[in-house]
Every structure is written in structure tokens, then in C-alpha cells.
Amino acid sequence: xxxxxxxxxxxxxxxxxxxxxxxxxxxxxxxxxxxxxxxxxxxxxxxxxxxxxxxxxxxxxxxxxxxxxxxxxxxxxxxxxxxxxxxxxxxxxxxxxxxxxxxxxxxxxxxxxxxxxxxxxxxxxxxxxxxxxxxxxxxxxxxxxxxxxxxxxxxxxxxxxxxxxxxxxxxxxxxxxxxxxxxxxxxxxxxxxxxxxxxxxxxxxxxxxxxxxxxxxxxxxxxxxxxxxxxxxxxxxxxxxxxxxxxxxxxxxxxxxx
Amino acid sequence: xxxxxxxxxxxxxxxxxxxxxxxxxxxxxxxxxxxxxxxxxxxxxxxxxxxxxxxxxxxxxxxxxxxxxxxxxxxxxxxxxxxxxxxxxxxxxxxxxxxxxxxxxxxxxxxxxxxxxxxxxxxxxxxxxxxxxxxxxxxxxxxxxxxxxxxxxxxxxxxxxxxxxxxxxxxxxxxxxxxxxxxxxxxxxxxxxxxxxxxxxxxxxx
Numbered sequence: 439x440x441x442x443x444x445x446x447x448x449x450x451x452x453x454x455x456x457x458x459x460x461x462x463x464x465x466x467x468x469x470x471x472x473x474x475x476x477x478x479x480x481x482x483x484x485x486x487x488x489x490x491x492x493x494x495x496x497x498x499x500x501x502x503x504x505x506x507x508x509x510x511x512x513x514x515x516x517x518x519x520x521x522x523x524x525x526x527x528x529x530x531x532x533x534x535x536x537x538x539x540x541x542x543x544x545x546x547x548x549x550x551x552x553x554x555x556x557x558x559x560x561x562x563x564x565x566x567x568x569x570x571x572x573x574x575x576x577x578x579x580x581x582x583x584x585x586x587x588x589x590x591x592x593x594x595x596x597x598x599x600x601x602x603x604x605x606x607x608x609x610x611x612x613x614x615x616x617x618x619x620x621x622x623x624x625x626x627x628x629x630x631x632x633x634x635x636x637x638x639x640x641x642x643x644x645x646x647x648x649x650x651x652x653x654x655x656x657x658x659x660x661x662x663x664x665x666x667x668x669x670x671x672x673x674x675x676x677x678x679x680x681x682x683x684x685x686x687x688x689x690x691x692x693x694x695x696x
Numbered sequence: 697x698x699x700x701x702x703x704x705x706x707x708x709x710x711x712x713x714x715x716x717x718x719x720x721x722x723x724x725x726x727x728x729x730x731x732x733x734x735x736x737x738x739x740x741x742x743x744x745x746x747x748x749x750x751x752x753x754x755x756x757x758x759x760x761x762x763x764x765x766x767x768x769x770x771x772x773x774x775x776x777x778x779x780x781x782x783x784x785x786x787x788x789x790x791x792x793x794x795x796x797x798x799x800x801x802x803x804x805x806x807x808x809x810x811x812x813x814x815x816x817x818x819x820x821x822x823x824x825x826x827x828x829x830x831x832x833x834x835x836x837x838x839x840x841x842x843x844x845x846x847x848x849x850x851x852x853x854x855x856x857x858x859x860x861x862x863x864x865x866x867x868x869x870x871x872x873x874x875x876x877x878x879x880x881x882x883x884x885x886x887x888x889x890x891x892x893x894x895x896x897x898x899x900x901x902x
Binding site: 476477567572652656657658659661662663665666667670671673674675677684685686687690 | 771774775799802803824825828841848850859860864865866867869870871874875876877878879882890893894897
């Protein structure tokens with residue numbers, strides 16, 4: 439019964455995937471070398487609306503919650519929560535490394551997952567990072583990128599924030615394939631899933647309190663800044679250090695004024 | 697180089713993920729002078745801002761001095777404006793450059809002033825573009841994982857200047873450029889719209 443449900447929903451997502459991939463493919467071909475190349479954003483008007491709603495939710499609810507979390511829960515405990523949540527994603531990182539054909543990456547991710555699960559008390563301690571093997575997330579959006587799928591139009595998702603068509607799809611696939619979700623779902627422990635999601639959100643937001651405050655304060659157009667940062671960061675994450683795209687820095691004819 | 701902390705934070709802000717890895721030093725003939733320049737500028741920044749006896753005003757002044765010593769602010773300002781530079785009048789250029797400098801100081805000075813023990817080490821360098829050198833550094837923070845920051849250095853005559861900063865693969869120049877382009881776009885392609893937004897943000901250029 440559960441299985442039938444799952445396979446049906448997988449099938450449905452596969453169909454969505456094919457359509458979206460087609461869209462993404464079409465949307466990214468031209469004009470990437472132009473000096474002023476901006477992020478493709480045909481949905482800017484609805485995106486700005488969702489962005490504004492997210493901002494409001496953040497200022498009224500999420501940011502205060504994160505502040506309380508930082509204020510009340512001591513550092514080591516928050517670190518343990520962070521480690522635990524990250525470790526739960528280990529299997530996904532392994533799978534995505536394999537799908538990308540990155541066997542060294544898969545090996546490292548496997549080593550991290552085993553080490554932290556066994557020596558790190560089920561993932562509460564990030565022993566691997568302390569041993570010099572840092573975390574290196576690989577999600578399915580990155581996998582699609584490695585396979586040559588372009589980002590497609592920029593999309594701001596409710597609550598989740600900046601994304602694009604490719605990464606939204608990737609997020610969906612990661613969510614479906616997530617062993618923790620499958621496990622808790624099979625065990626009828628959906629609350630554990632929601633708990634994990636809430637904790638992950640709180641963890642992520644609490645690490646960026648100062649940063650997002652600064653961005654809000656110093657940006658002329660926070661929406662555009664977020665869009666640019668997201669696009670560049672994803673490109674770097676997909677390239678894994680291989681030949682980052684660098685724009686041209688011409689010597690201007692007339693010397694720039696002092 | 698404390699500034700990098702803020703820069704990193706800027707990027708980190710929107711990331712669900714970050715791809716971390718030490719970048720291997722290219723074996724190419726990158727200009728060793730550029731590396732030495734970054735090393736000494738970084739040392740000076742650390743020395744300056746770890747001195748907590750400075751008043752805030754003094755520290756901001758020092759920041760400004762270091763900014764001009766290390767960065768080609770005018771070049772960056774012009775580069776960031778991109779193709780809109782050509783559609784602006786000379787008066788607009790002047791005002792824009794003043795406002796741009798102020799924006800940089802407002803945005804980054806506090807990060808230096810509130811220096812809290814970051815250190816850095818050079819992790820490599822490579823040739824970038826036609827004649828620039830990308831000097832890679834790793835910023836080690838007291839709290840949190842280290843951050844990879846690349847400094848794009850151009851040599852003019854005998855002086856080295858930074859023309860872009862790339863934090864974990866994210867270019868500060870590109871980010872600013874795309875933001876400014878968006879502001880101008882929202883204002884019907886008029887540079888005046890950007891100047892207005894800048895004035896509002898940093899006060900009018902005196």
C-alpha cells in the first residue's frame with residue numbers, strides 16, 4: 439500500500455522531471471558570455487512577491503525563533519544538532535557523488551558518514567571534519583548540473599528561498615530519495631520528519647543571523663543580491679573548483695578617475 | 697584580512713550548500729610579487745585591527761587608507777557599473793564614484809573594526825585572464841570552518857592592486873554589478889535611479 443503510493447509519486451515526479459529538464463535545457467543556451475550576463479529571471483514579478491512574503495515571514499517569525507534558539511541553547515548542543523542533521527544527509531551525498539561519476543567524492547562521503555555515525559555517536563560529533571575531512575554536500579541539483587542541465591529560470595520558493603528550475607527539481611528528487619524520509623514514513627513516524635525539517639531550518643537560519651542582517655542593511659536591492667549570490671554559488675558548487683567562470687576585466691581606455 | 701569574514705558571510709547567507717576544498721596551487725608562472733603583496737597587505741590589516749586601542753573613527757580611517765592601498769577602488773567602481781558607465785555623464789561618473797566608495801566603506805569597515813582573531817594563509821596563486829594573478833588564501837576563523845578567498849591582483853606600472861575578491865567561488869564584483877544593473881533596470885535603464893538609491897543608502901556625496 440505504502441509502496442504503491444511511493445512508486446506512483448515517484449512516477450509522477452519523473453514525469454515532472456522530464457518536462458522541467460526540457461524547459462531548463464531550452465532556457466539556458468544563449469548569451470552566457472556577455473559581460474553583463476545576468477541571471478535568467480523571466481518570473482521576476484512573482485519571484486519578487488514570494489521573496490517579499492519570505493522576508494516578512496523571516497522578520498516576524500523565523501529570525502526571532504533563530505535568535506531565541508541561539509540565545510537559549512548552548513553552543514555545543516547546537517553544534518551537535520547541526521552535525522546530526524548533516525550526517526543524516528550523508529547517504530544522499532554518497533548517492534549524488536556516484537551519480538556524478540565522482541568516485542573519490544563518494545569514497546570521502548562514505549568515509550565521513552561511517553566515521554561520524556560510528557565514532558561520532560550517531561552523527562552528533564563531526565569527527566571526520568576534526569580529522570581534516572571536511573563536509574562537501576552534493577545534491578541532485580548539482581548532479582543535474584554535472585550532467586549538463588542548465589539552471590533554467592530563477593525561482594524563489596516559499597520558505598526555501600532562492601532556487602531555479604533545475605535545483606527545485608533536484609530538491610524534489612533529494613527529498614523523495616532521502617532515506618530518513620523513507621524510513622520515518624515507513625515507520626509511520628512522520629513527526630520525526632517534520633521535526634527534522636524544522637530543526638534543519640532553525641539550524642541553517644541561526645548560522646546566518648549576522649550575515650543576513652548585514653545583507654539587508656547594505657544592499658540597494660536585496661532581491662537582486664540574493665539572486666546573484668545564489669547563481670554564482672551554485673555554479674561554483676557544481677564546478678567543484680574546476681575552472682570557475684571568470685568575467686572579463688578589461689583595461690579601460692581612459693584611466694578611471696581617482 | 698577581516699574584510700573577508702564579512703565577504704564570506706555575505707555568500708554564506710544564501711547557501712544551502714557550500715563546496716569546500718583546498719584549491720591546488722597552479723604550477724604556472726604566477727607573479728610572485730602579487731603573492732607578496734597580498735601577504736603584506738594581509739599582515740598589515742591584521743596588525744592594524746587587532747590593535748583595540750583605536751577609536752572607531754580612527755579604525756574606520758585606517759580602513760580607508762588600507763582600502764586605497766590595496767584596492768583599485770576607481771577601477772572596481774567603473775567595472776561594477778558595467779555598460780552603464782558609457783551612458784552616464786561625467787558629473788554622474790564623479791558622483792557615482794564618491795557614492796560607491798562610501799558604500800564600500802559603510803559595508804566593510806565594521807567588519808575590520810570588529811576584528812576577532814581571524815588569520816590567513818596563502819594557499820596558492822595562478823595566472824588569471826591576460827595578465828592578472830589570482831592569489832588564493834584561506835581565512836581561518838576562531839569559530840567556524842576556514843574560508844577560501846581569492847584575490848584578483850593586477851599590476852600597473854610597479855604597483856599591485858586588487859580588482860576583485862572571490863569568496864568560495866562567488867565574485868564580489870559580479871554580485872555588486874548584477875545588483876546595480878537590477879536597480880538601473882528597475883528605473884527604466886537610467887543611471888540616475890542608481891545614484892538616487894545610493895544617495896539614500898549612504899547619504900549624498902559631499
